[in-house]
Amino acid sequence: MLNKFLNLFKKEEGERPSALTDYSAMLVDFHNHVLPGIDDGAKNIDDSIMMLRYFEQLGIKKVIASPHSMADGYINSNEKILQLRDVVREAIKKNAINIEFDAAAEYYMDELFMEKIEKKDLLTIGKNYVLMELSYLSKPNNTGDAIYKLQIAGYNLILAHPERYPYYYEDSFEHFKNFKDRGAYFQINIGSLVGKYGGQARYTAEKMIDENMVEFVSSDLHTIAQFEVLRDCLKSKHLEKILNSDKLRNKTLL
Ligand SMILES: [Fe+2]
Numbered sequence: 001m002l003n004k005f006l007n008l009f010k011k012e013e014g015e016r017p018s019a020l021t022d023y024s025a026m027l028v029d030f031h032n033h034v035l036p037g038i039d040d041g042a043k044n045i046d047d048s049i050m051m052l053r054y055f056e057q058l059g060i061k062k063v064i065a066s067p068h069s070m071a072d073g074y075i076n077s078n079e080k081i082l083q084l085r086d087v088v089r090e091a092i093k094k095n096a097i098n099i100e101f102d103a104a105a106e107y108y109m110d111e112l113f114m115e116k117i118e119k120k121d122l123l124t125i126g127k128n129y130v131l132m133e134l135s136y137l138s139k140p141n142n143t144g145d146a147i148y149k150l151q152i153a154g155y156n157l158i159l160a161h162p163e164r165y166p167y168y169y170e171d172s173f174e175h176f177k178n179f180k181d182r183g184a185y186f187q188i189n190i191g192s193l194v195g196k197y198g199g200q201a202r203y204t205a206e207k208m209i210d211e212n213m214v215e216f217v218s219s220d221l222h223t224i225a226q227f228e229v230l231r232d233c234l235k236s237k238h239l240e241k242i243l244n245s246d247k248l249r250n251k252t253l254l
Contacts, residue, residue, distance in 0.1 A: 017235060018234060018235050018236055018237050018239065018240040019240060020234040020235075020239060020240050020243065021234065022057075022058050022059035022234070023058045023059045023060050023230075023234075023243075024059030024060075024061075025059075025243040025244065026059075026060065026217060026243055026248075026250050026251075027059075027060065027061050027062065027250055027251045027253075027254055028060070028061065028062045028063075028064065028250045028251060028253040028254055029055060029060050029062075029063050029064070029218050029219050029221075029250075030063075030064035030066060030104070030125050030126075030131070030187075030216070030218055030250070030253055031066050031106065031131060031160060031161075031187055031189075031218035031219065031220050032051075032063065032065060032066060032218065032219050032220060032221040032222075033065070033066070033067060033068070033220075033221060033222045034047075034048050034051045034052065034063060034065045034088070034221065035048065035065040035067045035081065035084045035085065035088065035103060036048045036084065036087075036088070037084075038067045038074070038076055038080065038081070038084060039067045039068040039074045039076070040068070040222060041067065041221070041222045041223070045087065045088070045091055047224060048088050048091065049091055049092075049095055049097070050224050051221060051224060051227075052088075052092060052097050052099050052101070053095075053097060054224070054227045054230075055099060056097055056098055056099050058227075058230060058231075060099065061098075061099065061100060061254065062099065062100040062101070062102070062253065062254055063099055063100075063101055063102075064101075064102045064103060064104055064125055064253065065081075065085065065088070065101075065102070065103040065104070066103075066104055066105055066106040066125075066131050067081060067103070067105055067106065068105070068106055068108065069105040069106065069107045069108065069112065069113070069116075070107075070108035070110055070112065070113075071108075071110045071111055071112035071113075072108075072110065075112065076105065078121065078123055081103050081104075081105060081123060082103065082123075084103070085101065085102065085103035088101055088103075089101050100254075103123065104123040104124060104125045104131065105122070105123045105131070106131050106132075106133055106160055107122065107130060107131065107132050107133070108132075108133055108134075108135075109132055109133070109134055109135075109140060109142075109143065109146050113132070113146070114146065114149065117146070117149045117150055117153050117155070118149070118153070120153055120154075122155065124155065125158070125253060126252060126253040127156065127252070128154060128155050128156050129155075129156045129157075129158050129185070130150060130155045130156065130157055130158065131158045131160050131187065132146070132150075132157055132158070132159060132160060133159075133160040133161070134159075134165055135165075136164060136165065136166070138167065139165075139167040139168070143179070144182070147179075147182045147183070147184060151183065156183070156185065157183070157184045157185065158184070158185045158186070158187050158215075158216060159179055159184050159185070159186055159187065160187055160220075161187065161188060161189045161192065161197075161220060162176060162179070162186050162187075162188065162204075162208065163188055163189070163192050163197070163201045163202075163204040163205035163208065164189070164192070164197055164201050166200065169200055169204065173207075173211075176208070176213065180213060185215040185216060185249070186208060186213055186214050186215060186216065187214075187215070187216035187217065187218055188205045188208060188209070188214050188216075188217055188242075189205070189217075189218065189219070189220045190217055190218065190219055190220075190229075190230060190233045190239060191219070191220070191226070191229045191230075191233060192204075192205040193205055193206065193233055193236040193238050193239050194229065194232050194233050194235075194236055196229055205238070206238045209238045209241055209242045209245075210238075212245075212247055214242055214247065214248075215247060215248065215249045216248070216249055216250055217239070217242055217243070217248070217250065218250075
């Protein structure tokens with residue numbers, strides 16, 4: 001027991017802690033679920049306002065909400081999303097929160113998404129970036145088709161939390177490299193860096209940072225309670241590394 005304790009102590013002693021105190025180096029969070037009552041994120045405007053206040057305290061200057069868009073659950077029209085964005089903007093003004101606010105979407109790769117690409121009906125982030133997520137359970141076989149169609153339509157793909165797709169863990173990063181070769185940008189979830197989604201997601205996210213494969217980071221925040229995780233993440237050396245990296249593009253979204 002004593003040895004175990006001493007070993008733990010030795011390990012911690014050897015590591016310099018991250019120097020991060022907040023998220024001011026990140027500036028923009030563009031993957032979160034702060035729009036009220038539209039998906040599995042904020043339940044009402046009070047939740048949204050509290051979340052935005054926490055973001056402000058953490059040094060974030062701009063928040064772009066990305067509610068789910070999927071055929072099988074959350075069919076959120078652009079009109080609905082933009083209308084709610086305006087409601088939140090009003091509440092931000094009323095509550096004197098110093099955050100710039102916008103909204104886009106997190107598109108699940110399904111038939112609704114493919115239709116929206118063809119109609120050029122996607123809500124974009126910054127320079128025509130589209131945030132796309134995949135199934136957590138089964139390996140999709142048409143990612144190449146989706147990427148091709150996005151590019152033909154003039155969109156830039158950001159793959160949401162690539163570290164969270166277990167079916168890609170086994171192939172020594174071959175699938176991930178293939179995404180990069182096709183021009184996809186990667187957005188990892190900050191919580192992955194402290195193991196919020198399990199050890200393998202953490203290992204994968206850290207390795208992606210070490211191999212310079214990450215252009216974006218975001219919270220993927222769904223609940224107020226998750227701010228505890230965001231505070232905890234500030235101790236991550238890999239978070240410090242990516243926030244100080246020239247490769248990080250979050251600030252280009254300001
Ligand atoms: Fe999300």
